[in-house]
Amino acid sequence: GAVVSQHPSWVICKSGTSVKIECRSLDFQATTMFWYRQFPKQSLMLMATSNEGSKATYEQGVEKDKFLINHASLTLSTLTVTSAHPEDSSFYICSAAKLAGGGMNEQFFGPGTRLTVL
Amino acid sequence: LAKTTQPISMDSYEGQEVNITCSHNNIATNDYITWYQQFPSQGPRFIIQGYKTKVTNEVASLFIPADRKSSTLSLPRVSLSDTAVYYCLVAENSGGYQKVTFGIGTKLQVIP
Numbered sequence: 001g002a003v004v005s006q007h008p009s010w011v012i013c014k015s016g017t018s019v020k021i022e023c024r025s026l027d028f029q030a031t032t033m034f035w036y037r038q039f040p041k042q043s044l045m046l047m048a049t050s051n052e053g054s055k056a057t058y059e060q061g062v063e064k065d066k067f068l069i070n071h072a073s074l075t076l077s078t079l080t081v082t083s084a085h086p087e088d089s090s091f092y093i094c095s096a097a098k099l100a101g102g103g104m105n106e107q108f109f110g111p112g113t114r115l116t117v118l
Numbered sequence: 119l120a121k122t123t124q125p126i127s128m129d130s131y132e133g134q135e136v137n138i139t140c141s142h143n144n145i146a147t148n149d150y151i152t153w154y155q156q157f158p159s160q161g162p163r164f165i166i167q168g169y170k171t172k173v174t175n176e177v178a179s180l181f182i183p184a185d186r187k188s189s190t191l192s193l194p195r196v197s198l199s200d201t202a203v204y205y206c207l208v209a210e211n212s213g214g215y216q217k218v219t220f221g222i223g224t225k226l227q228v229i230p
Contacts, residue, residue, distance in 0.1 A: 004161075043205070044162070044220040085219070093161045097216065105220065109154075109161035 023094030024109035140206030
């Protein structure tokens with residue numbers, strides 16, 4: 001199988017601070033990783049696509065200066081929530097794309113990070 | 119962008135077969151259909167993926183008609199641990215990798 005980890009699994013921070021969330025593909029290399037956000041009782045919302053060695057591609061409405069993404073290696077992508085505010089409290093989930101047969105990429109999801117901003 | 123439509127919720131008794139149907143009328147020729155399962159406060163878990171006809175693995179079966187405008191996830195003999203949200207996704211080709219859009223999903227409640 002393919003395993004994706006996230007760290008930390010949960011974090012509580014004060015308003016105005018920055019929080020970094022790590023996403024790692026443990027047993028495969030991922031040139032592409034995705035970051036999602038999920039509010040209670042809602043579906044996952046794609047925030048950005050992270051490509052190794054290049055700038056991330058953000059979805060419409062997602063502030064790139066607030067949600068900094070760095071994909072420095074083939075196994076690690078980080079999401080930094082800068083100057084976090086209570087409305088940023090959410091469940092953040094990453095996924096890593098693994099090349100499968102027929103040109104398809106399978107996405108494997110991390111366990112998620114629960115962010116609570118006080 | 120292919121949009122998917124699923125029932126918001128379903129109930130089933132333990133041991134029953136559950137079929138969840140998803141509509142994706144605007145599916146493109148190169149799109150694949152993927153189903154994920156999500157438990158509360160966890161990341162989605164891959165269940166099954168297909169392009170057409172029928173796909174079966176150790177967990178589920180996926181039925182896709184010839185027009186590919188819908189698909190049905192079949193879970194045989196569900197147990198209480200199958201209570202979760204099930205998402206039907208249509209993969210969108212974006213620059214060589216697959217960007218997917220999650221719909222609202224189907225909340226399956228298995229009843230003892």
